[in-house]
Amino acid sequence: MPLLNESVREAARRSVLCWLATVDGDGQPNVSPKEIWAIADDAHVVVAHIASPVSALNIGQQPLVCLSFVDVFVQKGFKLKGAAHEVCADEPDFARWATPLLAMVGQRFVIRSVLVIRVNSVTPILAPSYRFYPEETIEALQADAAMRAYGVQPRT
Numbered sequence: 498m499p500l501l502n503e504s505v506r507e508a509a510r511r512s513v514l515c516w517l518a519t520v521d522g523d524g525q526p527n528v529s530p531k532e533i534w535a536i537a538d539d540a541h542v543v544v545a546h547i548a549s550p551v552s553a554l555n556i557g558q559q560p561l562v563c564l565s566f567v568d569v570f571v572q573k574g575f576k577l578k579g580a581a582h583e584v585c586a587d588e589p590d591f592a593r594w595a596t597p598l599l600a601m602v603g604q605r606f607v608i609r610s611v612l613v614i615r616v617n618s619v620t621p622i623l624a625p626s627y628r629f630y631p632e633e634t635i636e637a638l639q640a641d642a643a644m645r646a647y648g649v650q651p652r653t
């Protein structure tokens with residue numbers, strides 16, 4: 498079974514946004530949201546560096562990263578850990594990694610580099626209600642409650 502299996506891919510599609518945590522050479526953590534990201538294959542996630550100077554700098558100093566994402570309505574997602582490296586636009590590998598990201602940005606943004614994460618651990622993230630109130634917590638009801646909390650109307 499690949500690490501980045503279909504259930505991780507489906508959750509990634511539904512999550513839209515991810516959060517990328519990095520650390521600098523002194524161990525100072527940094528976390529920031531990324532919308533242009535994709536699961537590239539069974540073991541790699543790619544993130545577009547469009548405006549992420551600190552993430553890119555940190556990865557150059559310390560490759561260990563954590564990337565998490567949740568479907569904010571269903572309130573489930575995944576936490577991925579791994580080692581990252583930066584692939585700049587003038588490197589031969591750039592096209593290989595950037596392809597899914599370029600499809601997302603079109604002409605709107607310039608991708609300065611791709612942050613390529615080789616994932617070595619995948620852990621589910623669940624809202625506590627799923628664990629502590631399993632009899633009464635189902636995805637549809639969680640989504641209804643979250644929509645009310647965010648003031649969002651369901652699609653008709």
Ligand SMILES: Cc1cc2nc3c(=O)[nH]c(=O)nc-3n(C[C@H](O)[C@H](O)[C@H](O)COP(=O)(O)O)c2cc1C
Binds near residue numbers: 514533545547
């Ligand atoms: C909703 C949202 C989505 C974003 N998506 C991206 C993205 O895909 N790539 C990127 O480089 N910056 C993105 N940003 C901007 C960075 O998160 C922002 O510039 C941040 O300060 C960069 O921090 P860093 O240098 O610590 O990575 C996004 C910001 C928001 C609010």
